[in-house]
Amino acid sequence: MSIIEVKDLSASYNNHDAIKDVNFKVDNGEYICLVGENGSGKSTLIKTLIGLHKKDSGEININIEDDKIGYVAQNNMKDLTFPATAKEIIMTGVQKHGKLPFYRKKDWEMFDNVCDMLSIKDIVNKQIGSLSGGQRQRVILARALIREPKLIILDEPCSGLDVNITNEFYKILDRLHEEKDITIIMATHDLDEIKTKDVRVICMATSVKFDGKIEDWKGL
């Protein structure tokens, strides 16, 4: 059964079409990489899917509870002096619409599990701006994972990070995909670094230009 169905989706910025007539379906457990040149509409598609950008027309049907969707944004923290620890940021992941704004025992247990899983226990009390780019991205991933998502949507999570850190991050995603059967939709430029075999590639150029298995992908 499809967990996401996108039909004839169009969205624009300042009367300029960012995505036009986009159609695709996502099945449970898929690992999808959205690729394309800069300005091809990858980020707009992701922002429209998660409700950060308004669509002009078309349909988005998401057959999954809102609180089971995790979101990881680009690695572009503007204010490195922001007074917040990794722990404070990760815990915001359990907050959602309709839930009282307090953390329960179960939430703290989940926090411990996620920190163990991502090996970030020793940095949780550090200020977010004092962490390396890779550590920061793990913290943001932990914030998405703490709500036990069935789907994670990532918008170029490794932009600006070096190759080793990028590879580490993708290994974590592979593990989550295989062990926890989490569906992944990720906008990325680093297709070569992704080692998972059953990746589906969707290439954007305002609309969908290619949609198929990674082995059939010939490049941009």
Added chain:
Amino acid sequence: MNIIIELLNYPFMQRALVCGIAISLCSALIGVILVLKNYSMIGHGLGEVGFAALSLALVLNLPEMYVAIPIVIIASFIILLISQKKGASGDVTIALVSTAALAFGVIITSASKGFNVDVYNYMFGSILSMTTQDVIISVILSIILIIIYVFFYNRLFMISYDEKFAKVSGISVTFYQFLISLITAIVVVLGMRMMGTLLISSLIVFPAIIARKITNSFRNMVILSVLISIICFIFGLLFSFFLKLPTGACIVGVYVAEYIFAIIYAKVCKI
């Protein structure tokens, strides 16, 4: 020490102390959010709106608080709504609303009796002349604000740190922006009597920026901001009494000294 104990026997000093601590606490709490969201100047802008509202209350011979609170709340909502429009910026909106309100205040003050003692007191603060009714209103509103803040603490942090993530999580960012505006407006009106409309923004901004200099977590920033605000108020009040200087200006003087100390401390301790 005996002089301080003797001071506390004066009813006007007791009222000033209770009121001042309650208002300092509230302004420090909301100041953390405003500073982190780069909305530091809203206190100054709303202070000028408060001046216009108080001028109007004095001309119409109505209770100041009852006139000022709704007007300042409406102004804060207008600032929020305009600044949310595409292409508008927060500081420009604050400048527009505050200068328009200030001009309005000057016109109605001049058209009536000119600047009298009441208007002067509201411009520069006069905490020692607070009445029992002022104290009751300030304490009740402060308790309500603290309860709201504590209840929504985690959400307010989330909105301050990452508004986009809050939106994705289905949280109504607009509701919390209105809540922040509402709390700010009430704090500004409460603080005007203490600091004056011209210095009210210092009560909101200074504790938060001092705390930010010396800590790395949001929770510690909130706690430190509250402590700094109350301590600076108490010292400012004492200086004001002994040196016979305006209370608001003395409190700001203590803030400035504390801020310089915080800069040195942060450099030495490499925070």
